[in-house]
Amino acid sequence: MTGPAGEAAPSVGVVIPTRGDRPAHLGVAVRAALAQEHPGRISVVVVADGTSHETVAGRLAGVPTSAGRDVRVLPNCLTPGLPGARNTGIAASHTDLIAFCDDDDQWLPGKLAAQITALAETGAEFASCGIEVEHGGRRVPRLAGATTVTEADLLRSRMVMVHSSTFLFRRGTLWVDESAPCGQNEDWDLALRAARRHPLANVDRPLVRVRWGSSHYVARWGERIAGLEWMLARHAGLSDDPRGAARVYGQLAFHHAALGHRREAGRWALRAFAARRSEPRAPIALAVAAGLIPAARVLSLLHDRGHGI
Secondary structure, rough: OOOOOOOOOEEEEEEEOOOOOOOHHHHHHHHHHHOOOOOHHHHHEEEEEEEEHHHHHHHHHOOOEEEOEEEEEEEEEOOHHEEEEEHHHHHOOOOOOOOOOOOOEOOOOOOHHHHHHHHHHOOOEEEEEEEEEEEOOOOEOOOOOOOOOOOHHHHHHOOOOHHHHOOEEEOOOOOOOOOOOHHHHHHHHHHHHHHOOOOEEEEEEEEEEEOOOOOOOOOOOOHHHHHHHHHHHHHHHHHHOOHHHHHHHHHHHHHHHHHOHHHHHHHHHHHHHHHOOOHHHHHHHHHOOOOOOOHHHHHHHHHHOOOOO
């Protein structure tokens, strides 16, 4: 199969980890990946983590396949959790490119074609795109406002639109770090390491629908704390950029406040203010620590607007 320039169209391995408790969403994710308009092969690898891969395969038995479009369901054979599941899928994909999609998200039409074009035009190794956040019946687009994303951009801001379900990269260049505690921030770490090699190509249109509220990681405050501390230890630049440092410190303050750790929340809030006096997460964390508003309510209000803490 060839692309518009007469060159062989790259094959794409789509890695979709699943825990088996969202069968309806998983089917939508798989079908949307297979339906992408792309002249090359698309091979979907669903990796069952913490659940029976036979059961998952049975649920997907009705998904239509065709020449150049196939689906396999495998058990996670590496470290239990999201990073090991992703790496299991990468290892099983003998394709030119690797793409990620979470089992509760959905690629929109044109996603794959636009990103493959961006990779070809820029010579980048890794591409992302804009997203459409769905929460509480609302859909909010989140865009980067740029066609490239650098390491400095990702140190300054987590950039929620550089989401794991948008990732497309050349196979053999990157693996997920399985030391990420409870799988927290493995995607941010991967994007940072990719951007350190070469700026990311970004298609600044909402081409992935990201559903918030069903994540396995929602409100797991202790795991979020461990994940942020892991990132601070791995990426010194996070502490060097005042805006980026204040954001992470403010998040740590908020998560500790959600757990009722008032002293730790106050300590991290002070660090956030010291790094950047206008950091908004610090006063929010202090309000949660003081019992003025529940942490879950804060997240719900932010998610309604397509934002996270």
